[in-house]
Amino acid sequence: MDSANIVPLVNQIMIDEFEVEPDAIHIEALLGDDLGLDSLDGVDLVVALEKTFKCRIPEEEARGIRTMRDIYERVSHGLQKA
Amino acid sequence: MIPSPPDPRSPIQHRAPILCVDRILAGDAEGASAEHLVQPGPHVDGGSMWESGLIEGLAQTAAVIQGSLGDSGESAAGVGMLVGVRKFHVERRPRVGELVTWRVDVLRRLGPFLLTQGEARVADELIARGEFKFYWEVEA
Numbered sequence: 001m002d003s004a005n006i007v008p009l010v011n012q013i014m015i016d017e018f019e020v021e022p023d024a025i026h027i028e029a030l031l032g033d034d035l036g037l038d039s040l041d042g043v044d045l046v047v048a049l050e051k052t053f054k055c056r057i058p059e060e061e062a063r064g065i066r067t068m069r070d071i072y073e074r075v076s077h078g079l080q081k082a
Numbered sequence: 083m084i085p086s087p088p089d090p091r092s093p094i095q096h097r098a099p100i101l102c103v104d105r106i107l108a109g110d111a112e113g114a115s116a117e118h119l120v121q122p123g124p125h126v127d128g129g130s131m132w133e134s135g136l137i138e139g140l141a142q143t144a145a146v147i148q149g150s151l152g153d154s155g156e157s158a159a160g161v162g163m164l165v166g167v168r169k170f171h172v173e174r175r176p177r178v179g180e181l182v183t184w185r186v187d188v189l190r191r192l193g194p195f196l197l198t199q200g201e202a203r204v205a206d207e208l209i210a211r212g213e214f215k216f217y218w219e220v221e222a
Binding site for chain 2: 040042043044046047050062063
């Protein structure tokens with residue numbers, strides 16, 4: 001799966017699971033300040049990503065996620081290792 | 083009378099009438115199951131258990147998972163709290179006299195957070211299910 005496929009799937013997770021407004025999603029959007037997620041949502045986000053992409057995001061990588069770009073990169077990295 | 087403190091070795095620190103686990107059926111680092119006979123008390127109204135009682139029973143069952151970590155020597159059980167409930171659906175509330183079986187399985191551990199999925203059944207009938215998130219401060 002390439003990044004062109006990852007982006008729409010990740011964005012849909014944000015919309016479906018966290019009720020993020022589609023217009024608010026852009027590559028540099030901050031998950032907290034811009035999209036309204038909190039630290040508790042972060043756990044659900046990791047699980048949703050792993051379930052959707054059938055990959056494993058290590059804890060140290062999950063902790064570093066701040067922006068939508070971080071998510072796309074972590075998922076891409078996870079898929080390469082899968 | 084001054085009540086004796088909870089047994090720190092017990093994974094479930096609750097006492098009656100708040101206790102919603104009568105018997106632990108199984109438990110390890112990945113999941114746990116337990117059962118509870120619904121009886122009149124603070125979790126019951128109109129002859130049926132409140133939805134909050136269902137959540138409480140599943141949360142107490144999740145404590146068995148953390149307790150098993152201490153048993154296996156991976157880490158001490160620590161102290162945890164339920165911090166989030168998602169996708170919680172109740173098909174029906176169990177009635178007084180019914181035996182409820184709780185089943186909780188780990189979806190993911192991330193730092194101090196434990197995400198689980200749980201379900202409650204009466205015999206084979208699924209009566210409630212959901213995802214439950216815990217903050218668990220594990221002792222070093």
